[in-house]
Amino acid sequence: MSDLLDHTHLIRVFDPTCSTYKVYKEGARDVALSALNGINATIFAYGQTSSGKTFTMRGITENAVKDIYEHIKSTPERDFVLRLSALEIYNETVVDLLNRESGPLQLLDDPEKGTIVEKLIEEVVNDGQHLKHLIGICEAQRQVGETALNDKSSRSHQLVRLTIESSLRENLGCVQSFLASLNLVDLAGSERASQTNADGTRLKEWSHINRSLLTLTTVIRKLSDGKRNIHIPYRDSKLTRILQPSLGGNARTAIICTMSPALSHVEQSRNTLSFATSAKKVTNNAQINMANKKLVKHLQKEVARLEAELRSPEPSSYSCLTTQLMEKDMKIQQMEREVKELKHQLELERSANKEPKGLNHAGHSRRVSKCLFLRLSMRVHLLWKLGNERHLEGWQQ
Numbered sequence: 001m002s003d004l005l006d007h008t009h010l011i012r013v014f015d016p017t018c019s020t021y022k023v024y025k026e027g028a029r030d031v032a033l034s035a036l037n038g039i040n041a042t043i044f045a046y047g048q049t050s051s052g053k054t055f056t057m058r059g060i061t062e063n064a065v066k067d068i069y070e071h072i073k074s075t076p077e078r079d080f081v082l083r084l085s086a087l088e089i090y091n092e093t094v095v096d097l098l099n100r101e102s103g104p105l106q107l108l109d110d111p112e113k114g115t116i117v118e119k120l121i122e123e124v125v126n127d128g129q130h131l132k133h134l135i136g137i138c139e140a141q142r143q144v145g146e147t148a149l150n151d152k153s154s155r156s157h158q159l160v161r162l163t164i165e166s167s168l169r170e171n172l173g174c175v176q177s178f179l180a181s182l183n184l185v186d187l188a189g190s191e192r193a194s195q196t197n198a199d200g201t202r203l204k205e206w207s208h209i210n211r212s213l214l215t216l217t218t219v220i221r222k223l224s225d226g227k228r229n230i231h232i233p234y235r236d237s238k239l240t241r242i243l244q245p246s247l248g249g250n251a252r253t254a255i256i257c258t259m260s261p262a263l264s265h266v267e268q269s270r271n272t273l274s275f276a277t278s279a280k281k282v283t284n285n286a287q288i289n290m291a292n293k294k295l296v297k298h299l300q301k302e303v304a305r306l307e308a309e310l311r312s313p314e315p316s317s318y319s320c321l322t323t324q325l326m327e328k329d330m331k332i333q334q335m336e337r338e339v340k341e342l343k344h345q346l347e348l349e350r351s352a353n354k355e356p357k358g359l360n361h362a363g364h365s366r367r368v369s370k371c372l373f374l375r376l377s378m379r380v381h382l383l384w385k386l387g388n389e390r391h392l393e394g395w396q397q
């Protein structure tokens with residue numbers, strides 16, 4: 001059994017006698033607990049039919065649940081909210097394991113969240129016991145069938161998603177909220193039809209299982225090439241669409257590859273090792289998902305948009321506008337001086353009780369009113385321009 005931690009490209013090989021707890025502790029615990037600190041995490045088991053995927057994932061899930069609740073207990077300064085959703089992909093149809101009656105579910109593309117499953121139920125988890133109970137319901141709901149190699153063979157891919165949100169209890173000025181998902185995935189096993197004696201329903205299942213596993217293998221192989229700008233066929237199967245963030249995206253991923261020691265399965269074991277070799281070369285880009293980080297991102301976008309809006313006229317027109325404003329201001333000042341002078345002259349003439357030189361009262365009044373009118377219209381114009389300019393200066397600072 002080999003385990004790959006793609007975040008650090010760690011590889012562990014576990015012999016057939018080692019316990020599932022050891023596999024969890026050395027290969028999956030760190031990844032699983034990342035979700036408590038806002039890092040998306042995925043653990044999945046890959047391998048041929050009857051090689052122990054379900055057995056191992058059951059143990060990994062139990063241990064992860066235990067550790068998650070121990071962490072919550074020892075972190076009283078934070079409030080945790082856990083939600084669980086679960087689905088299976090059976091014959092390329094997505095079904096809600098917490099609400100089978102809802103029928104086939106559609107996959108939608110969300111610009112922010114990526115692929116989402118429409119109408120998938122999310123149950124709020126009360127405590128560890130409740131979580132175990134919900135996981136038990138999912139297991140019971142899953143498609144299982146008897147094959148020549150496994151009397152309880154998983155005929156579908158199962159994904160149990162635990163979404164963990166946490167925030168500091170005390171408001172310390174900075175709202176530090178983490179939000180991340182832990183995906184626990186038990187894939188259906190790859191198999192050869194000749195080995196499983198498949199026919200009828202089993203043959204149809206076999207065809208869907210192998211086709212989606214082939215897409216997964218292709219995606220992993222292409223990602224492992226490390227080439228940029230190449231087409232990665234995530235959309236060729238529902239499994240790879242749903243797992244896309246875990247395959248080269250924003251998540252830490254641990255892959256547990258299971259193999260049978262039987263000589264008759266040597267070809268399948270070689271395929272599994274080839275998958276593991278490619279998978280260990282894939283680099284993910286896991287980030288801490290903080291609620292306030294999202295808000296900052298949103299605000300930054302909004303500021304950028306407003307700046308672009310304000311910059312839409314040619315930058316040169318701003319200097320032009322400034323010159324115009326200065327000219328108009330000078331004109332206003334000059335006119336104000338003239339008005340003052342005229343008023344003063346008028347006062348002197350009134351007091352001397354004689355007609356002003358070269359101008360009669362009507363002429364004076366007209367000139368004064370004209371000055372005032374001009375000033376007023378320019379003020380309105382200036383106020384409008386200044387309003388824009390100040391607005392602009394505020395954004396540019």
Ligand SMILES: Nc1ncnc2c1ncn2[C@@H]1O[C@H](COP(=O)(O)OP(=O)(O)OP(=O)(O)O)[C@@H](O)[C@H]1O
Binds near residue numbers: 047050056153155189
């Ligand atoms: N480490 C183990 N120790 C003891 N029994 C195991 C171990 N791993 C698997 N088994 C047993 O082997 C059988 C097949 O295992 P399991 O169903 O987990 O295989 P699988 O890979 O999930 O198969 P499939 O792909 O057909 O669903 C089961 O009866 C399981 O209990």
